[in-house]
Amino acid sequence: MPQQVVIIGGVALGPKAACRFKRLEPESNVIMLDRSPRISYGGCGIPYYVSGEVSDITGLQSTAFHMVRDPAFFRDVKDVDARNETEVTAIDRTAKTVTARHLPTGREEVIPYDKLVMATGSSPRRLPIAGLDLAGVHTVDSLEAAESIKASVAAGGVGSVAIIGSGFIGLEMAVAFADMWGLDVTVIELFDQILPGVTGPALSTMARKHMEEKGVAFRLSEQVARIEGQGKVERVVTDKGAIEADLVIVSVGVVPNSGLAKAAGIAVSERGGVIVDEYMRTSDPDIYAGGDCVEVKNLVTGQPMYLPLGSMANRQGRIIGDNLAGGSSTFAGVVGSWCVKLFELGAAGTGLTLAGAKRAGFDAVATHITAVDRAHFYPEHGLMSLELVAERGTRRVLGLQGVSVMGDALIGKINTVAAMLPYRPAVSDVSNVEVAYSPPFAAAMDILNTVANAADNILAGQNKGISVTEFAALWDDAASGIHIIDCRENPQGGPLEEKYPARWHNIPQGQLRQRVSEVPKDKPVVLMCNTGARSYEALVTLTDAGFTQVVSVEGGMAAVKAAGIDV
Structure with a gap:
């Protein structure tokens, strides 16, 4: 029997669910509503539009065969009634209707549904500081924002940019401004490393050093207090000073848009994500949800997590499309890639x-x-x-x-x-x-x-390794008393032994058994080679000889250099 399916949200999950469902039930009717002027676009491509690598904004809204995914495209090609600039203001679960307002005219309409899909997405997290409404302060959350940012830079009035937050979007925007536009870019991060939460200190340091070599400056462990300017942004003030800036990007994460769901009595977690089962059903069996507005299961921990990714939204959209048509497709969860x-x-x-x-x-x-x-x-x-x-x-x-x-x-x-x-x-x-x-x-x-x-x-206890960040702490601490043995050949290890004769000692791994008497047993010994392979062999040799205060630097000099540790 034909159904009427209403979808709230038309960026990633909404269009995927709509199109999948229409392929399975062509006789059913689908109405897709979105408050934005443009729909069905690749938001993750915004930094590449700002950089100029994507030359035309419509490229982010186009199919692989260069058709723009606008309401006419969905009507003519997909047989989906897509309505942009239309905001859903309420859900009546008893009557099974939604109230929608056409934003340009204010006209309201009550639309019935048999099944409802919530693809309401997320919104940028808003910092509790003054100055966010100054001209020149932007978030990266829409094609309109992307156009505004690029237009500001292209106009020639921007020489310096401050980016608040060092997550994926913040760093991609830093690359766009520094690489393609040659601007002075400073990234401000509350935590003591970039990419917090997704990498460890060693890898984070390697990534930061690479970006610093390309001209991006970082201010870590700093909390933004306010943004200042006379009508237009002029500087960002932190707890440790001020950064002059002609343009500011605020990229400190997103929060799920679950207000509609909560108002309708649909179960929402303490963190704000809509709760769904493996079939992507909400607590109301006639309402599905997915994408940036839901919580999902972490398959490693078994606990709920929030993972706003376009790739996940597309996969969930197909599952919802299947299940709207009577299928039983499931979404088990994520591992966080x-x-x-x-x-x-x-x-x-x-x-x-x-x-x-x-x-x-x-x-x-x-x-x-x-x-x-x-x-x-x-x-x-x-x-x-x-x-x-x-x-x-x-x-x-x-x-x-x-x-x-x-x-x-x-x-x-x-x-x-x-x-x-x-x-x-x-x-x-x-x-x-x-x-x-x-x-x-x-x-x-x-x-x-x-x-x-x-x-x-x-x-197995056969290797005792330390990370490059742990090595850096030992190296910087003159009182650590470490005795470094460089297990590389003399052309590599010899110059450092000459530079640091009291701390750095070159004994090639192939000579260690014959020169083991040169290794002190009363000092902490740190073994170093190029990648960690020879230092591991040396550790086995010394452990077998009765040494107990011996560790190997994981990744060796290659990791030390990549992390920018000055030896």
């Missing part, structure tokens, strides 16, 4: 970081490795840094994060583990996972296998 391009560096991750794992109650350990991402003899190779998080005892893999100059190669590693995480893989599963091999694409012992092997050694 992400990626971001920062100039020439790719950063990505899946699952839990070490800090996140500990917050979730896991007795976890993180293993870091920095190595070439393909056969070392192949001329076009680059460094990749991976950090694997695993649980002690069970050896369960909880997450993987990384940075690499070869972003596509990194994504391959992350996606492999992302596909495994729902099935609770052990470290040995990643150690032995089969991946495609050819020298132009990977090493014979893939770096993914290698990081898991390193984790296995640490969990």
Whole structure:
């Protein structure tokens, strides 16, 4: 029997659900309502429009065959009644109607539904500070905002930009302003690292150093107090000073748009996300919800989480479309996969970081490795840094994060583990996972296998590693008394031994057994090589000889250099 389906929201999930449902039930009627002037666009592409890499704003609203997804497109091509600039103001669950207002005219209409879909999305988190309404202060939440930002820069009156927040969008906007427009860019972050919550300190430091080399400045551990200016923004004031700026981007996360649902008596979590089951049904079986307005299940922790991603919204939209037509498709949950391009560096991750794992109650350990991402003899190779998080005892893999100059190669590693995480893989599963091999694409012992092997050694007590951030703290502390043994050959280790004769000592790994008497047993010994492989071999040698105060630097000098540690 034909149905009338009403969809509130027309950006990502709404159009996907509408089109999937109409393919399954062509005789049914779909009305899609959205308060914005433009619908069905790729919001994640906004930084690339601002940078100029996407030259025309309609590119973010177009299909692969260059048709703009406007109301006429949905009417003529998809047989969907899409109404833009139309805001839903109320849901009557008893009468099964929604009240909609056409914003340009104020005309209201009561629309009946058999099934309702809430794709209401999210809104930028608003800081409790003065100055947000000054001209030149922007959030990155719509195509209209994107046009306004780009027009300001193109007009020539912007020389400096302050970005509040160092999440994905904030950093992508920093790249856009610095790389394509050559502006002075300062990123202000409340936490002590960039990409907080999704990477550990070592990888975060590597990403920050790369961006600093490209001209982006960072102010970490600073809280924004206010934005100042006479009618137009002039500076951002923090608890540690002021940053002059002609333009400000506020990018401190988003909150789910669940007000309609809550007002209608639909269950909403304490964090504000609409609660749905595996079929994407709300507490009302005739109302579905998905995308940025809902909470989902974290398949690693088993707990609810909020993950506003366009890719997830599209997958959920198809599931809702199936189920509107009487199907039983399910959305099990997420493991939390992400990626971001920062100039020439790719950063990505899946699952839990070490800090996140500990917050979730896991007795976890993180293993870091920095190595070439393909056969070392192949001329076009680059460094990749991976950090694997695993649980002690069970050896369960909880997450993987990384940075690499070869972003596509990194994504391959992350996606492999992302596909495994729902099935609770052990470290040995990643150690032995089969991946495609050819020298132009990977090493014979893939770096993914290698990081898991390193984790296995640490969990078995065969390797005692420290991260580059832990090494940096020891290096900066003159009172630490560390005795560094550089296990590389003399051309690499010799110059540092000459530079720091009291702390740095060059004993190539192949000579260590014969020169073990040169290693003090009464001092903490830190072993260093290029990537951590030879220092691990040296650790085995020294442990076998009775040394107890010995650790190896994970990732070696490659990681030290990538993190910008000055030795």
